[in-house]
Amino acid sequence: MKFNKTFSTFLIWRIRHISTRNFLIILSGVIGLLGGVAAVLLKSTVHYIQHTLSDFREDVAHYLFLIYPLIGIVITSIVADKLLKEKLGHGITSILYTISKKSSIITWVKTYSSMVTSAITVGFGGSVGLEAPIVVTGSAIGSNIGQLMHLSYKQRTLMIGCGAAAAISGIFNSPVAGVIFSIEVILTDVTIAAFIPLLIASVIGSLVSMLTLGPDVLFSFDLKDPFLASDFPYFLVLGVLCGLVSVYFTRLTQYTESIAVKIKSKTGRAVFGGLALGIIIFVFHPIYGEGYDSITTILNGNPEALLKESFFLKNQDSTLYLILFSLGILLIKPIATGLTLGAGGSGGIFAPSLFIGAITGYIYSQTINFLGIGKTLSISNFTLVGMCGVMSGVLHAPLTAIFLIAEITSGYTLFLPLMLVSAIGLSTSRYFEQYSFYTGRLIKAGDLITNDKDRQVLSLIKIEKLIENDLLTIHPEKTLGDLVALVRKSKRNIFPVVNEKGELQGIITLDDIREIMFDPASQKSVIVAALMHKPPATVSTSDKMEEVMTKFEKTGAWNLPVIKDDKYLGIMSKSRIFSAYRTKLKRQNKE
Known part of the structure; x- marks a missing residue:
């Protein structure tokens, strides 16, 4: 109680003495610090687990790798289900959903749950990455600090972006890529004013990792071979190849995951996925863990x-x-990633996309050198550029891919081929897959709307809050006289006809009875069932607001009944939707 009073006093003091703009800059620094610490802690924990598990004789260790993934996925599943009470999934996808549908409010448990579960999964060999879990952690830190400080929706969203930028910057030691990732993937509506908090959070996240782990947070590489303009034709082909590989990776990973998820028992799913992954790693050991x-x-x-x-x-x-x-x-990696995620493991596809891109670039350049086709290519250069191409195709984040590889190599020697392969890889991928791995399912389900202000505002309007239930209903067996009695009481001109089970049978308007409503004979002889007519359409509580507006447009109606489980709930009016839309739009513009 005393803390709440003190904190309220602080918030009042802050409003009086610190402008919102400056306060957001201060908070971005705090979020950057916490995000950087989280990245270092997660990476160090995973390295410790992997080092401990591999500290055996080589002949023994090979067989232990058969069961490590099983142990990791089973433990992860138990911890998530029993201790954290968390439903695991694609972390960045869940963040995008939260921003789009839950007003950027992320629960407190997310600040540590993804770190715990992903450390176990990846530490024991799960074929996924740590980037998505640490982005979830950083985003959750940003959201919760925003909630604590009573920030608006747009300000909370910006804090989520700061957390994501700090996380990527901290885990890769790449501050520019951190900012660009936040803008390309997390934030869909960025103003110039938002750049300063993002930059500060990203820089501080990178500084934390540099001070604690040095420059090699994940991996770094100093370029040894120069870039040659004569390599451009080969990079053109690599770009197309990376685009095709990214489509293969996306589709096979999602398909494998969907197959694993069909196993109803969580324990059975974990055992199946863990054993299958163990066998894959036993045959193809480089697939173990992140692959860096x-x-x-x-x-x-x-x-x-x-x-x-x-x-x-x-x-x-x-x-x-x-x-x-x-x-x-290359061919089996998507299956390993899909099994890890579908069986109940925790992780992301950021690292797998980089890994499979590196393998793509290596195979391409090594094959050309082996066959003696044309000139000898730099394997390291093509491996790095391949990472950029596949990452761009899978994530649909070309700038993030370009600057990440540029920062990892500590220079911009490969900037031209990175730009070329990133663009071609993305274009090729988009020809087959319109949306990225993160956004595809959300957009198809209508849970993520980008670059459409009207649809964004409509998606924030809840049907349940707009239902009008002050209309008087009447049974279909009642007479016209009973209906006229309701007309005298009602302030509305629509009368839903509902049976004893609460099911909607039809509707009656004043226009339907205007000519006979005062005829005494008709009042006694005519029953409601003979007067009612079917509504042009009905609205379900499960409909999205965009679907509701489509029904209004197609029917030309101004009022439609709302149904849930075949039961009548009330009426939805177009005018009330317009009023709610204006209110939401004004609130967003103020924020």
Whole structure:
């Protein structure tokens, strides 16, 4: 009680002495600090778990990898279900849904739940990434601080963006990519004023990771080979290839996940997914965890080490075997990611998209060099640019992909091919997949609306709050006289006809009875069922507001009855929707 009083005093003091703009800048710094700490904590925890689990003799460790994913997914499922009471899913997708449909209000438990579950999943070998969980954590920190400080919807959304920027910046040590990711993926309506808080949060998140973990938060690479303009034709082909691979990854991952989810029992789902993933990792060990170690191995010019990790091919050193093994990894990785997510694991597809992009670039350049087609290509350069191309195609975030790889390589030597492959990869991907991995399901379900102000405002209006239930109803077996008695009492000119079960049978308006309502004979002989007519359409409480407006437009009606489980609830009027729309629009403009 004392704290609440003190905090209220602080908020009043803040309003009087600190402008909202400056206060948001201060909060962005706090969110950046907390987001950076969360990124460092999560990455350090996962590294510790993986180091502990791999600290066995090589012959023993290979067999242990068969059961590690199973253990991790089962523990994750139990922790999420029994302790955290959380439903796991695609983290960034849930953030976008929260911004679109829940006024940017994220529950407090999200500030730590994704960190706990993803640390277990990835630490034990789940084939997903940590970026989405840490973005959820940073976004939840931003939202909860916004709620605590009584910020408006737009200000809370900006704080969510700051948390996301700090998280990406902290985990990759890439402040520019952090800001761009927040703008491209999380925030759909950004003003110039929003850049300053985003920049501050991202910079502080990066500084935290640099001070605690140094420059190699995930991985970094100093370019060794120069960019040659003569490589451009090869990069053009790589761009198309990356686009096709991104479509393959997106569709197969989602399909595999949907197959796993069909198993009704959570325990059965976890066991099935964990065992299947363990077998995949036993055969293709580089798929274990995020895969950044394998990317680093390729970039450092030692791709042969990938075969050394294979139980079956560790004694092979042929380039052909290496290409075929890498192709197997590329083809099976989406299945591993889908199994991890569908079985109940926690993680994202950010890292898998980078991993499969690196493999794509490596296979492409190594195959051309092996076959002697044209000139010799730089494997490291094409591996890095491949990461950019596939990430751009999967996430539909080309600028994030470009600047992330540029910052990882500590320079802009590859900027031109990065731009080219990112653009071609995205264009190719969009030809087959209109929406990104994050937004596809939401947009198709009508739960995410971008670049359409009218639809955005309509999506915020709840049908339940607009139902008018002050209309007097009448039974279909009643007489016209009974109806006339209701007319005297009612202030409305519509009378729903409802049976004893509460089901809507039809409607009657004053126009339907105007000519006979005062005829004594008709009042006694005519029953309501003979006067009523079917409404031109009905509204369900499960309809989206956009669907409701479509029904009004098609029928030309101004009032439509609302039905739930075949029961009559009330009337929805177009005029009341317009009033609610104006109110929402004014509120958003003020915010």
